[in-house]
Amino acid sequence: MHVHDYEKLWLGASLLLIVGFISTIVYGAVGAGVVMVNDEGGQVNPSELGNTTGFDDPGVTKVGPGEYEVHIVAMQFAFRPGTVELPANSTVTFYVTSRDVVHGFQVVGTNANTMVIPGEVSKLTVEFDDPGEYGIVCHEYCGSGHHGMASELLVKEPSNFTMQDDTQTQTGGNGTTNATATATGGESA
Numbered sequence: 304m305h306v307h308d309y310e311k312l313w314l315g316a317s318l319l320l321i322v323g324f325i326s327t328i329v330y331g332a333v334g335a336g337v338v339m340v341n342d343e344g345g346q347v348n349p350s351e352l353g354n355t356t357g358f359d360d361p362g363v364t365k366v367g368p369g370e371y372e373v374h375i376v377a378m379q380f381a382f383r384p385g386t387v388e389l390p391a392n393s394t395v396t397f398y399v400t401s402r403d404v405v406h407g408f409q410v411v412g413t414n415a416n417t418m419v420i421p422g423e424v425s426k427l428t429v430e431f432d433d434p435g436e437y438g439i440v441c442h443e444y445c446g447s448g449h450h451g452m453a454s455e456l457l458v459k460e461p462s463n464f465t466m467q468d469d470t471q472t473q474t475g476g477n478g479t480t481n482a483t484a485t486a487t488g489g490e491s492a
């Protein structure tokens with residue numbers, strides 16, 4: 304059977320395209336360092352968060368040199384705590400849950416991004432190398448006040464950083480960012 308030269312050319316070109324598409328998918332899955340948020344954060348009773356370790360007093364806990372844990376409760380229409388302060392050069396594991404409806408949690412300008420589902424704990428680890436201000440926003444429509452549901456994350460020079468006391472308030476706020484964080488756990492919702 305004779306195959307025309309142009310036919311061969313187009314066959315070859317479409318084969319190349321297919322190989323190219325598969326390569327980008329494989330790279331995105333394993334090469335880009337993106338980690339999906341899974342169920343390893345565990346489960347909680349959303350109506351018992353006041354009696355749940357970590358979420359009864361949300362905020363920052365130091366767990367090792369340069370390592371911090373941050374518990375965050377999302378609710379209509381705020382995050383608690385309203386402001387999170389962390390030192391630069393730190394590895395931070397966020398534990399985020401909701402006490403009412405589905406919310407979102409995104410550190411703006413980074414790939415730290417997850418859904419927040421009542422009863423589930425979203426766990427994601429982020430490295431903050433440089434000082435900066437980041438907005439934390441809810442990106443899942445959660446009701447009439449959704450547009451105002453935001454808080455801020457201040458990454459400070461380690462020499463200026465002192466642990467916040469435990470009397471954090473529920474305030475909203477918007478931060479801007481010069482994104483330098485890289486998340487080792489994150490998901491696009």
Ligand SMILES: [Cu+2]
Pocket residue numbers: 377378379380405406407441442443444445449452
């Ligand atoms: Cu929300």
